[in-house]
Amino acid sequence: MDIINKQNQLVEIYNRFEKDMRRYKKDALCKAGCSFCCTHFGNVDIITLEGLRVLQYLRRLPKQQQKTLQKKIDKNKKDREIQKISPCPFLKSDKTCLIYDIRPFSCRRLYSVKNCGDKGPIVHRQAEELSKKTIMELQDLDSNGYSGHITYILDLLRQPEFLKLYLSGGFNPVQIAAYGKAHGIVINCSRI
Numbered sequence: 096m097d098i099i100n101k102q103n104q105l106v107e108i109y110n111r112f113e114k115d116m117r118r119y120k121k122d123a124l125c126k127a128g129c130s131f132c133c134t135h136f137g138n139v140d141i142i143t144l145e146g147l148r149v150l151q152y153l154r155r156l157p158k159q160q161q162k163t164l165q166k167k168i169d170k171n172k173k174d175r176e177i178q179k180i181s182p183c184p185f186l187k188s189d190k191t192c193l194i195y196d197i198r199p200f201s202c203r204r205l206y207s208v209k210n211c212g213d214k215g216p217i218v219h220r221q222a223e224e225l226s227k228k229t230i231m232e233l234q235d236l237d238s239n240g241y242s243g244h245i246t247y248i249l250d251l252l253r254q255p256e257f258l259k260l261y262l263s264g265g266f267n268p269v270q271i272a273a274y275g276k277a278h279g280i281v282i283n284c285s286r287i
């Protein structure tokens with residue numbers, strides 16, 4: 096399957112998930128501007144296919160905005176590397192998401208039926224099961240890709256050799272072995 100078909104299928108999976116989640120999310124207290132999930136959790140895990148969508152979006156922005164965002168992405172990456180919790184680089188000053196329409200699955204799955212305090216979001220058990228199943232489906236779809244924290248995956252995709260191989264459908268985990276090990280990146284097809 097080529098990359099365009101994979102990206103279309105990614106959107107289909109998102110849409111189906113949203114539909115299946117409606118019955119649970121109707122109880123959610125989440126509202127625009129809350130941003131607890133975007134600031135209090137270190138990890139925003141994504142698959143490479145989602146990273147590619149984000150990268151394509153970034154490359155269409157005005158050059159100056161790209162530069163500013165890249166600084167935020169680099170800072171988030173550095174903070175993560177020293178286990179420091181850092182706000183998502185795509186969180187805007189008004190506490191909304193710059194990439195909301197193309198936000199990754201880990202942001203779509205989260206909601207809470209209680210106010211997020213020290214314990215974080217409270218979700219229905221069935222919704223958690225549905226999320227886990229969907230993550231496996233996404234990893235199967237992105238079978239020549241990887242999963243990991245958003246700024247680490249974006250960093251990989253910014254490497255021309257990696258991007259070229261990935262876009263061609265190729266797969267060479269040795270190419271990223273050292274970086275992957277140091278940054279907790281996993282191979283999607285290792286589950287199969």
Ligand code: SF4
Nearest residue numbers: 133183185186192202
């Ligand atoms: S991508 Fe958007 S929704 Fe997801 S953590 Fe970042 S700011 Fe929040």
